[in-house]
Amino acid sequence: MQDLRVTLIQADLVWQQPEANRTQFEQIFAELEGTTDLIVLPEMFTTGFTMAPETLAEPIDGETARWLKQQAEHLDAAIVGSVVTQVGDHYRNRCFFTQPNGEQTVYDKRHLFRMGGEHNHYEAGRERVVVEYKGWRIMPQICYDLRFPAFSRNHNEYDLLIYVANWPKPRRNPWRTLLQARAIENQSYVAGVNRVGIDGSGLAYSGDSLLVDFMGERLVDQVPDQAFVETFTLDALALNDFRERFPAWMDADAFDLKL
Template sequence: MADLTVSFVQASLQWHDPAANRAELQRHIGEISIATDLIVLPEMFTTGFSMDAPQLAETMSGPTVAWMQELAVARDAVIAGSIIIRDEQGSYFNRLLWVRPDGSISYYNKRHLFSIAGEQNVYTAGTERLIEEWRGWRICPLVCYDLRFPVWSRNPMHQPYDLLLYVANWPASRRTAWMTLLRARAIENLAYTMGVNCVGIDGNSLAYAGDSALLDMRGEYLVEVGNQETGITRSLRRADLEAFRERFPALQDADPFELTQSEEVAR
């Protein structure tokens, strides 16, 4: 199968200003000069990590979804990232959108809500994990705090995913955990792993150090960007992934178990 070219944007998010954030992210995306299959944006990329969902939420027919669809068509790539969504019943979700070049959309609602910030008091937790098939690769997108819970990230023994990705607003005060857990998730799941964070200071005076990264299935860094605003593109080699899994097939020795309170959706 073909290699996969992936891009991500690490940016400073303007607090509660969707239009400004879309414009700035579009500028960064425009600087990606080569063809890519996937462009990943941070968590809550239009607003920063906010509990003010009643004022900031959009619907699935709102301006940010339309913007992502336009970008996906223009770049012939999937655009992924999370925003605040209100559904038809009035519930709020920290929802990762997976927008394809044909305009179709899948989504994943963040499962592990950050109770320290009261996220569970505002948003509804997701119940389904998403594994997307895209250009011959199986990709599992998750959101921020999910990184701390290895069972939710666990790679299936049969039909494993190839790329695990996390979009985040992960504070600088916990950057050691971010970097350590990204490596752990890559190693234990024998998968390429991407973490996409933001930089700057948000409206709650929380600082973000970035540290967005792309790691291989050994937990070795392919990309590590520090705290600058940047867009990065790299190619993931299918042959390297398959060769490593053949030499070190640890997934086949994993303990079999199932999560009984959730479902996994593969598309």
């Protein structure tokens, strides 16, 4: 397990225009060649948090999925972010974890944001997913999942927990607090990447993307309401040393999730 360079990209999203958003991120990627191992994008990074999957959903091997493979190969870095996806007769808020070798692992958002009507348009996922990459065990999750700690409970299964999000500005304090809580209780690094700007529904987003260590210390925390790109190197030895010195996970309660 080696150190891992993680890049957070906090950006404004062009409302429901996948090509424009892909172009925006491709321009940002051009500045990252050779500088990172893992790039984290916001939730629904090609559209914003849309409730119009009937017109915007892509097939599982659609243009954005192929684009992610091309970009990951070119950058020699993994890329993670969620896309509105059609799966059979249903729509999913699907997170793609794409590695440079073309391997693509998907996670479908489990907890759908009913206050925004997401449960009326999308089908919930049924599985937790852990991806192995460069010796790291990484669990991707999406936005509202952050409020459900049992779903992300770490039984020594992962080293990095990722939340991609469109989390509105009025609830920025829970976002920031819960990211730190998930890091502390799971003795894991946590990356949370949110968007900025105002979407087509009139919702404002402050960003507040964070990278947090296993003690809850903020490693990346920039001013709100501004787009940014920042890369930070995660220290594998520090994580493993802390877990050995303070193995709280060994005393965790055992339970089974009924999904």
